[in-house]
Amino acid sequence: MKRLIFSAATSILLGVIPLTAQETETPAVNIYVALNGNDDNPGIKTRPKASINGALETLREFRNQGQITSKMPVNLWIRGGRYPITEVVHLSSEDSGSAEFPFRISAWKNEEVIFDGRLEIPKSLFKKATKEEANRLSDQARGNVLVAIVPDGPAANALAQPGAQMSFGGRMLQKARFPNVGFMVMDRVLKKDSAAANTKGTPDAPVGSLVTFKPKIPASWADEVNVSKNARLGGYISETWLYQHFPINSMEPNGAVQLRDASAYGLPRPHISRAYIENVLSAIDQEGEWHYDTEENKLFLWPPKTKLSNQETIGVWGASGAFSLQGTKHIRLERLTIENLIGYTGDTGAINIRAGEDNVIAGCTIRNIAGKTGAFNVFSGYRNKITSCNIYDVVGGGRLYGGELGPDGVTPGENVIENCHYTQLYSTNFYGKVVAIKGAGNIFRNNLAHNHNGQIVTLSGAAHLVERNEVFNTGVEEGDGGAFYQGAMLHSWGNTFRHNFIHHIMCVPTIYPRAAIFSDDGDCGDLVEENIFYKAGEGFKINGGAGHIARNNLTIGGIHAHLVLNGRPKRSYQTQMGFLTKNPRDSAKGNVIGKGLVQIGIDGWDREVTPGNWPSLIGPYWYDKYPRMKKLFERWQKSKSVTPINEFTNNHVFDFEGKNPFSFPGSSITKGNSNGKSLSIFKAPKSLNFAYRNTRPKWAPDIPFEKIGLLKDQYRTTLPNKEAYRTEVAKHWRRETSAASREYKVSQVNKRSYYNTGLMVLKHQP
Numbered sequence: 001m002k003r004l005i006f007s008a009a010t011s012i013l014l015g016v017i018p019l020t021a022q023e024t025e026t027p028a029v030n031i032y033v034a035l036n037g038n039d040d041n042p043g044i045k046t047r048p049k050a051s052i053n054g055a056l057e058t059l060r061e062f063r064n065q066g067q068i069t070s071k072m073p074v075n076l077w078i079r080g081g082r083y084p085i086t087e088v089v090h091l092s093s094e095d096s097g098s099a100e101f102p103f104r105i106s107a108w109k110n111e112e113v114i115f116d117g118r119l120e121i122p123k124s125l126f127k128k129a130t131k132e133e134a135n136r137l138s139d140q141a142r143g144n145v146l147v148a149i150v151p152d153g154p155a156a157n158a159l160a161q162p163g164a165q166m167s168f169g170g171r172m173l174q175k176a177r178f179p180n181v182g183f184m185v186m187d188r189v190l191k192k193d194s195a196a197a198n199t200k201g202t203p204d205a206p207v208g209s210l211v212t213f214k215p216k217i218p219a220s221w222a223d224e225v226n227v228s229k230n231a232r233l234g235g236y237i238s239e240t241w242l243y244q245h246f247p248i249n250s251m252e253p254n255g256a257v258q259l260r261d262a263s264a265y266g267l268p269r270p271h272i273s274r275a276y277i278e279n280v281l282s283a284i285d286q287e288g289e290w291h292y293d294t295e296e297n298k299l300f301l302w303p304p305k306t307k308l309s310n311q312e313t314i315g316v317w318g319a320s321g322a323f324s325l326q327g328t329k330h331i332r333l334e335r336l337t338i339e340n341l342i343g344y345t346g347d348t349g350a351i352n353i354r355a356g357e358d359n360v361i362a363g364c365t366i367r368n369i370a371g372k373t374g375a376f377n378v379f380s381g382y383r384n385k386i387t388s389c390n391i392y393d394v395v396g397g398g399r400l401y402g403g404e405l406g407p408d409g410v411t412p413g414e415n416v417i418e419n420c421h422y423t424q425l426y427s428t429n430f431y432g433k434v435v436a437i438k439g440a441g442n443i444f445r446n447n448l449a450h451n452h453n454g455q456i457v458t459l460s461g462a463a464h465l466v467e468r469n470e471v472f473n474t475g476v477e478e479g480d481g482g483a484f485y486q487g488a489m490l491h492s493w494g495n496t497f498r499h500n501f502i503h504h505i506m507c508v509p510t511i512y513p514r515a516a517i518f519s520d521d522g523d524c525g526d527l528v529e530e531n532i533f534y535k536a537g538e539g540f541k542i543n544g545g546a547g548h549i550a551r552n553n554l555t556i557g558g559i560h561a562h563l564v565l566n567g568r569p570k571r572s573y574q575t576q577m578g579f580l581t582k583n584p585r586d587s588a589k590g591n592v593i594g595k596g597l598v599q600i601g602i603d604g605w606d607r608e609v610t611p612g613n614w615p616s617l618i619g620p621y622w623y624d625k626y627p628r629m630k631k632l633f634e635r636w637q638k639s640k641s642v643t644p645i646n647e648f649t650n651n652h653v654f655d656f657e658g659k660n661p662f663s664f665p666g667s668s669i670t671k672g673n674s675n676g677k678s679l680s681i682f683k684a685p686k687s688l689n690f691a692y693r694n695t696r697p698k699w700a701p702d703i704p705f706e707k708i709g710l711l712k713d714q715y716r717t718t719l720p721n722k723e724a725y726r727t728e729v730a731k732h733w734r735r736e737t738s739a740a741s742r743e744y745k746v747s748q749v750n751k752r753s754y755y756n757t758g759l760m761v762l763k764h765q766p
Helices: 052-064 154-159 219-228 569-582 592-600 620-625 627-639 722-732 746-753 757-763
Strands: 003-006 011-014 029-033 074-078 081-084 089-092 103-107 113-116 118-120 126-128 146-149 166-168 184-191 210-214 232-239 242-251 257-259 274-278 289-293 298-301 314-317 323-326 331-334 337-354 360-362 365-378 385-387 390-400 403-406 409-412 416-418 421-423 435-437 443-445 448-452 457-459 465-467 470-474 482-487 496-498 501-503 515-520 527-529 532-534 540-543 549-551 554-556 562-565 647-649 652-654 669-671 682-684 689-692
Touching: 029 052, 052 074, 052 089, 118 154, 154 314, 219 242, 314 337, 314 365, 403 592, 409 620, 421 757, 448 757, 470 482, 569 592, 620 627, 722 757
Parallel strands: 029 074, 074 103, 081 113, 089 323, 103 331, 113 337, 323 337, 331 360, 337 365, 360 385, 365 390, 385 416, 390 421, 390 435, 416 443, 421 448, 435 457, 443 465, 448 470, 457 482, 465 496, 470 501, 482 515, 496 527, 501 532, 515 540, 527 549, 532 554, 540 562, 549 647, 554 652, 647 669
Antiparallel strands: 003 011, 118 314, 126 146, 146 298, 166 314, 184 210, 184 274, 210 257, 232 242, 232 274, 242 257, 289 298, 403 409, 682 689
16 A cells, blocks of 8 residues: 655655655645656656646545545646646546645746647648749738648648637737728628528528628629638627627629628618628738638648747647536645637636635636637636636636525625736637626626726626726727626626726717616616726616615716616516516516516415515515615506616716716615816826825715725736826827717727727736
8 A cells, every 4th residue: 555654844655656745844745747747657846747637646546545634735736838738637526625725736836837728730831822822812911921731630620610719829819800900880781681580591592681891891802702601700790789700601793792691680780780801811911810721721821920939839729628626625726827728519618616615716827718618617616716817818708606596595605706817918809708797695806807899797696796896998899788787687686896997988989888887677786886987988877777876986087977777667567567477487688577586586486476466575585685675676566667766875976078977867866976076186197096195085985996906916926007007098098088979980990999908008017
């Protein structure tokens, strides 16, 4: 039997498999993994394992023998280097640590550890374009593009996928598109869809619309588009908030494109439709772009550097995940980089936590993630934490689920994302949500999120806390919505937004204005307090909901500081009573009361519910916790109207852009709100420093401005210079209001919206 023996200063595994400790004074079990290792090695520093799974197998063997217990610190140290992802590392309950001694999987000391999911394309395959190949390129690309014939196999298969992505070293490459950033706008619909919404057509029988765009797609591209059949449109074509891709069936010499499939809402739409075209070789016109010819297996690349250095690795994203924690407790993943993942099916993530407790992901960098793969997914469990991580060029930041709510109360998940930096650096077309928060009692705090195309955080459930975050330059493409968005929930009481700094939410011309915080479609019960909104669109926006409290917020500029859309309260109530009578559990968006009763209604509510008794079927916990809830619902029932009763107290406005900063219906409760306060109370408004210059005025809220956004800790030892990047942001939009013009001019929109604050902020990182 193998034996594990501790000395006073170090730990040593003796027997067939000896292990040694890191040079510390704390006794610990330590095992090492390195690129030059072998899983037949014992795992000591001089004879390391080759893989994490190999190290885990050894540790599990000793745990099963009882030689490693919860009273022993256990560390799995990974030496520096780039590790190809060949399989997901699965951790289960048997790998758990303890509160006193978590099981740590970490990069060794200051060495950089990268888990790379790309399928490598050898640099030796790239050659200078032949004369025939060069003739297919744009004038800008000739002489700059290299060509590789990719052998049949996993890399070629991955490149042929419609959503394929590539990297050059640690940098995401951009699939060639037109225009390079932003969109064309739809000019004319020459022929409407010939089938029902979302019907799929075929190459021989397309059912989509025939459309033209401004600026025109170059007519010279028609031959390539019609031969390859790979070109597609991406963008907000059918609805302002709906990001889709449409295969192009054919292209006419005048630049009109025939879509293969019918749209979701039909064309033309009453709003502006915006799109870009991709998968066309002729679109390569700048460094960092690529195109793959599926017929000839040819990869065309304009590399970011003039030469392919020996240090850079080129490849197409391939793996779908790196780590999975199932039912684990007290495991720490620290200082790891995970990159180049793409998932086409299922719920995948770089790191997934399922049903775990007290696990920590700290100091990690997650970058270059696409498809259905996210950065971090906390699917369930309690007190899990994502902290001090960087998430760059990721389609979906992930999920923060956990906790429960019911008629008898809330069991908070207490899962946390904190001190993380979310942005896009090189991506131009990632929608880029940061996180979806779901369940009850989860926390999103001290994060920095910017340079994202869509709304960054969506919430569902109750009693979540969103605090001390800095958010700006989000929703740069999307109409409607907000930086933080929640909708159609009767049961969302206790969601709290406080001490956030949300600035430069620059709305898109001709499209519904955006908001900093948007409670939509009858959402109820949020608390919005002591936030700072600067050029943040509609500020706190409510559409048809009630029970919200907004107090002690400061708004500088913007379209509205606070806006309540009255909706059609009587018609809405009639609609909801119709659901209660016919199908009270219907999941339709308009069944807000019924869906709320599903969450917080007493047992058997659906068997006895009527328009006359529904308020009495709410669990007693909720009326005890939120007395105004009972008054609100009883008033709705009595008046047969979803009356938007919300409270707005002591909110203050400075330098306002619009005519009236507050837009409240008569049913609102208002007190102490003011307009026209002086910016002189703040330290440096021009550099977006809204700490108080001297003593805080008695009327002003106590907002800890210096503690908003990223903070230093043991994993985030340096910070981007907040004064420097905030000054640049303020300067860029100095002459712009948050409201957009009424006309969508492509060149103006691109200059206004597509300011890469991702790269700019990193420029100010020491």
